Amino acid sequence: MDMKNITLTDIAQELNLSRSTIDRVLNDRGNVAVDTKKRVLRYINELGYKPNRAAKHLAKRTNCSIGVSYYLPNEFALQINRGINTVYEELSNYGLNVLIRAADSPEEQLLQIKEMSEQIDALALAVWEPDLVGDLVNDLIDDGLPVATFNRDLPDSERLFYFGCNYFESGQVCGGIIEKITSKPGKIAIINNHDILGEYRAKGFKSVLSDNFQYDIIGPYEICEEFEVEGSINEKVIEDIQSIIKDNPDLVAIYVANQTLCAAGKAVELLGKQGEIKLVGFDLYEQTVSLIEKDIIQAVVCQEPFNQGYYPIKILFELIAEGKEIEKSKFITRLEIVMKENLRYYHNYDYIK
Amino acid sequence: MDMKNITLTDIAQELNLSRSTIDRVLNDRGNVAVDTKKRVLRYINELGYKPNRAAKHLAKRTNCSIGVSYYLPNEFALQINRGINTVYEELSNYGLNVLIRAADSPEEQLLQIKEMSEQIDALALAVWEPDLVGDLVNDLIDDGLPVATFNRDLPDSERLFYFGCNYFESGQVCGGIIEKITSKPGKIAIINNHDILGEYRAKGFKSVLSDNFQYDIIGPYEICEEFEVEGSINEKVIEDIQSIIKDNPDLVAIYVANQTLCAAGKAVELLGKQGEIKLVGFDLYEQTVSLIEKDIIQAVVCQEPFNQGYYPIKILFELIAEGKEIEKSKFITRLEIVMKENLRYYHNYDYIK
DNA sequence: TTGTAGGCGTTATCAC
DNA sequence: GTGATAACGCCTACAA
Numbered sequence: 001m002d003m004k005n006i007t008l009t010d011i012a013q014e015l016n017l018s019r020s021t022i023d024r025v026l027n028d029r030g031n032v033a034v035d036t037k038k039r040v041l042r043y044i045n046e047l048g049y050k051p052n053r054a055a056k057h058l059a060k061r062t063n064c065s066i067g068v069s070y071y072l073p074n075e076f077a078l079q080i081n082r083g084i085n086t087v088y089e090e091l092s093n094y095g096l097n098v099l100i101r102a103a104d105s106p107e108e109q110l111l112q113i114k115e116m117s118e119q120i121d122a123l124a125l126a127v128w129e130p131d132l133v134g135d136l137v138n139d140l141i142d143d144g145l146p147v148a149t150f151n152r153d154l155p156d157s158e159r160l161f162y163f164g165c166n167y168f169e170s171g172q173v174c175g176g177i178i179e180k181i182t183s184k185p186g187k188i189a190i191i192n193n194h195d196i197l198g199e200y201r202a203k204g205f206k207s208v209l210s211d212n213f214q215y216d217i218i219g220p221y222e223i224c225e226e227f228e229v230e231g232s233i234n235e236k237v238i239e240d241i242q243s244i245i246k247d248n249p250d251l252v253a254i255y256v257a258n259q260t261l262c263a264a265g266k267a268v269e270l271l272g273k274q275g276e277i278k279l280v281g282f283d284l285y286e287q288t289v290s291l292i293e294k295d296i297i298q299a300v301v302c303q304e305p306f307n308q309g310y311y312p313i314k315i316l317f318e319l320i321a322e323g324k325e326i327e328k329s330k331f332i333t334r335l336e337i338v339m340k341e342n343l344r345y346y347h348n349y350d351y352i353k
Numbered sequence: 354m355d356m357k358n359i360t361l362t363d364i365a366q367e368l369n370l371s372r373s374t375i376d377r378v379l380n381d382r383g384n385v386a387v388d389t390k391k392r393v394l395r396y397i398n399e400l401g402y403k404p405n406r407a408a409k410h411l412a413k414r415t416n417c418s419i420g421v422s423y424y425l426p427n428e429f430a431l432q433i434n435r436g437i438n439t440v441y442e443e444l445s446n447y448g449l450n451v452l453i454r455a456a457d458s459p460e461e462q463l464l465q466i467k468e469m470s471e472q473i474d475a476l477a478l479a480v481w482e483p484d485l486v487g488d489l490v491n492d493l494i495d496d497g498l499p500v501a502t503f504n505r506d507l508p509d510s511e512r513l514f515y516f517g518c519n520y521f522e523s524g525q526v527c528g529g530i531i532e533k534i535t536s537k538p539g540k541i542a543i544i545n546n547h548d549i550l551g552e553y554r555a556k557g558f559k560s561v562l563s564d565n566f567q568y569d570i571i572g573p574y575e576i577c578e579e580f581e582v583e584g585s586i587n588e589k590v591i592e593d594i595q596s597i598i599k600d601n602p603d604l605v606a607i608y609v610a611n612q613t614l615c616a617a618g619k620a621v622e623l624l625g626k627q628g629e630i631k632l633v634g635f636d637l638y639e640q641t642v643s644l645i646e647k648d649i650i651q652a653v654v655c656q657e658p659f660n661q662g663y664y665p666i667k668i669l670f671e672l673i674a675e676g677k678e679i680e681k682s683k684f685i686t687r688l689e690i691v692m693k694e695n696l697r698y699y700h701n702y703d704y705i706k
Numbered sequence: 707t708t709g710t711a712g713g714c715g716t717t718a719t720c721a722c
Numbered sequence: 723g724t725g726a727t728a729a730c731g732c733c734t735a736c737a738a
Contacts (some may be wrong), residue, residue: 005446007731018709023733031707052446054410055731058714093358093406169694176694180651183536208694298533301695311705331705334698337690341529341561342521342654345687352664352684360715371725376717384723408715411730 006049015043026051053322062095062321063268066313067120069113071103071128072151073227073259075285076305080151082350085311087317104227106132107270113137117145121320124312125159126151129195146319150312151303152197153330160319163312163331165303167197171204171257173335174280177299178253182278185214186250190221191241191264192257201282203259218248225260233263233287241267245277256281261300265291284338289347292340304333304348359402368396379404406675415448415674419666420473422466425504426580426612428638429658433504435638435703436662440670449670456578459485466490470498476674477665479504479511482548499672503665505550505681513672516665516684518656520550524557524610526688527633530652531562531606535631538567539603544594544617545573545610554610554635571601578613586640594620598630606660609634614653618644629661637691642700645693655699657686 008026012019017036024032025040032040064296068084082102088098099116103109106129113133117123117140125147134157141147141158153162178188190205192198202220209215223240225233241264245251254277256264261281265288268277274296282301291297295322311331318324338346345351354680359378365372378393385393395642423430434453452469456462459482466486470476470493478500480486487510488512494500494511498689506515531541543558545551555573562568576593578586594617598604607630609617614634618641621630627649636656644650664684671677691699698704 005731009731019732020710021708024708027733028736033707036707050446052411052731054407055714056449056733057407058405058411058730059732061714093403163737173692173694176692180534180692333704334702335695337692337695339526339529339533339690341526342688342690349687349733351686352715358715362715372716373718373725374723377724380717386723389723405715408730409717411714411715411732412718414717414730 003129004167006047007052011043011047011049012041015040018186056322057094060095060321061264064095064122064317065097065099065120066316066320067099067101067113067116067123068125068309068313069101069103069109069116069123070126070151071106071109071227072126073285076151076259076283077102079284079305080309083306083311084313087310087313091314091317094317095321096313098313109133110136113140117135120145122146122148122316124148124150124316125154126164127154128152130154130156146316148316150308161315161326161329161331163315163333164308165333165335167200168204168207170301170303170335171201171206172208172284173204173301173337174201174255174257174299175205175208176284177301177337178280179212180253181338181350182215184252184253185217186252187218187248188253188255189221189244189248189251190217190219190255190257191223193224194220194222198257200236205255205257213310215252219244220257223260223263224258225263227259233266237263238267238270242271245271245273247255247343251277253278253280259283259285261285261297261351262287262291265296269294269296284343284347289343292338292343298339300338302336302338304336307333358405359400359603360405361402362394364396364400364402368393370632373562381501388516393593409675410447412501413448413674416450417448417472417475417670417673418450418452418453419478419669419673420454420469420480421546421662421666422454422456422462422469422476423479423504424459424462424580425479426636426638429504429612429636430455430517432637433662436659436664437666438662439659440663440666444667444670446695447670448674449666451666462486463489466493473498475499475501475669476551477501477503477669479517480507480508481505483507499669500666501669503661514665514668514679514682516668516686518686518688520553521557521560523635523654523656523688524554524559525579526557526654526690527554527608527610527635527652528558528561530633530654530690531608531631532565534651535568535605539605540571541606541608542574542597542601542604543570543608544576544613546577548574551610558608558610563597568605572597573610576613576616577611578616580612586619590616591620591623598624598626604630606631606633612638613635614638614641614650618649622647622649637696637700642696643694645691648693651692653691655689655691657689660686680688 008019008022012022025037103112110133137157147159148161149159150163190202195348199306223237225237256262268274279297280299282302284302361372365375378390388656454465456465463486471607490510500512501514502512503516543555545555576590578590607617621627631652634654637653
């Protein structure tokens with residue numbers, strides 16, 4: 001119960017050396033005789049000595065500013081911010097500082113990254129259009145700035161790691177759900193963006209359903225809602241989806257792979273087709289909630305938005321402040337199935353705190 | 354970027370007092386003149402001063418042993434242990450110590466709790482049969498030992514908090530899933546335990562399906578598998594479930610509310626009814642996995658087993674070591690829907706190591 | 707190549 | 723009531 005921990009001083013005394021020498025060995029600061037080093041290392045291994053984190057932080061008085069830049073749908077950003085706030089609260093008195101820049105356009109994001117790059121020790125990044133910022137990011141990395149991506153990766157860059165979902169598999173999950181909940185044969189429409197990630201989501205979806213002869217997959221239709229969906233939904237978008245429904249009387253399901261799910265819900269509702277046409281898509285927005293409750297949307301697949309804010313920063317901080325190595329180049333978030341019955345656990349739900 | 358944090362010493366200097374006095378005010382140690390106290394408190398509020406956690410831990414050299422006692426299905430315990438190990442790694446060099454006692458029977462659990470109660474500063478508890486240990490726990494609490502429950506609550510005791518799922522709602526989620534994936538009308542069998550939690554799960558299930566006239570709910574059948582399911586499954590249990598299936602040709606689904614799900618899967622498989630009879634239940638064991646992959650079990654509802662090991666200990670530690678207040682008397686875990694497609698994210702999945 | 711000394715921001719133990 | 727002073731375990735000069 002009262003097992004005293006071994007300290008650096010203990011080791012120094014035991015080996016008749018000074019604390020600094022032990023410190024030099026432990027932190028690879030050089031200037032230690034090979035023999036001494038070996039002796040210390042062996043002894044340390046035997047003991048299973050672990051440095052005291054509190055003391056380390058206190059002595060180093062680390063001070064590390066991490067920048068976050070994203071261009072993402074507003075409501076998704078909100079959930080990510082919650083994760084950022086939490087990690088800030090946990091680590092701010094260990095010296096963490098966070099700068100958040102939310103962009104309203106890819107161009108603005110470029111400027112924001114450039115601007116804050118001077119003041120930060122690391123950068124966490126979610127970019128919608130890789131082509132625009134790719135060069136800048138590579139320059140920053142070449143200059144020695146540690147960069148990580150979240151939500152959307154920059155696979156061609158030298159970023160340290162990506163933290164987010166697997167888009168292909170996210171499509172598969174939706175495919176599996178639709179297959180399970182659709183009772184009659186017919187057509188299934190895909191709505192998505194024609195960017196690379198939208199296509200992964202379509203491919204994943206098809207990989208599950210292509211063997212199933214009772215369904216005929218139509219689309220993909222490129223219909224896309226704005227990022228700033230708050231109250232009002234783009235009428236044109238709803239109309240476009242309504243015409244798909246009207247043109248295909250044997251439509252049994254719609255799979256929405258982008259942020260247009262609410263609009264699709266409205267379209268289904270306006271035509272009185274709820275329940276008849278199954279609706280499945282991604283992410284949980286304020287507007288999605290009531291559509292799920294009304295059984296217009298049957299299921300939604302989420303990707304741990306909170307953790308997408310929380311972990312990238314935590315990992316970067318531990319890298320910079322504690323020299324902890326990064327264990328993976330891809331941290332893939334869980335794909336969470338949310339339906340009416342477990343909805344409340346995924347919408348503004350902080351069971352801790 | 355380099356914003357120096359305010360320290361206790363800063364405050365002392367500014368107010369022409371010693372650090373000790375500030376410390377007395379901050380930690381309510383008494384022996385401070387009322388006026389001085391007021392003056393200090395006001396100034397601290399203005400500044401928004403936050404004590405440095407690292408320094409605090411270092412100076413206090415806290416040493417806190419938390420005991421964990423549970424009597425639970427083996428494989429579930431395994432997942433909980435992972436959470437315990439993680440929190441131990443995070444906090445052991447802040448002075449956390451953990452004692453785990455896994456019981457093989459309620460009687461053994463009673464003894465184990467009694468035995469370790471002398472050596473611990475707090476206790477986290479999961480008990481299957483409240484009646485047996487209830488008195489002991491209340492005695493311990495009266496003696497001043499902080500006790501928390503996880504997975505299964507002791508609602509009549511004075512435990513500090515419960516960390517686990519809502520059993521009624523977990524039944525609802527299964528009801529919702531079965532309603533969505535079952536395409537034809539018929540009978541649905543419930544298998545559960547006749548304890549209070551098993552009944553909550555049955556009630557929650559019925560609350561969703563009772564309005565639906567196409568289903569006829571039969572049971573509950575009290576059939577129960579042992580805790581030590583490893584490779585071999587109780588033949589008798591499988592036979593019992595097979596007879597239910599044989600006796601009810603129009604059975605469209607089975608809802609298993611206890612740890613008998615795998616046995617039910619075997620029964621369905623042996624009779625060649627996979628896909629025809631939908632199968633839904635709780636928790637993810639090694640044996641469940643292959644049954645889900647083979648489409649014999651359509652979905653499983655999980656309850657964050659990792660976090661059930663992680664958080665109770667973390668919360669108790671923060672209470673004891675940092676005097677942090679406990680914010681709720683119930684921390685309700687998410688109900689996670691796991692199907693074939695997102696299975697890999699819930700089975701031995703540590704995306705963060 | 708090694709050692710010494712002082713400090714990080716708290717808490718704890720004395721004196722006054 | 724209040725204030726010195728020495729820890730806690732580690733890091734960082736600087737000296738030897």
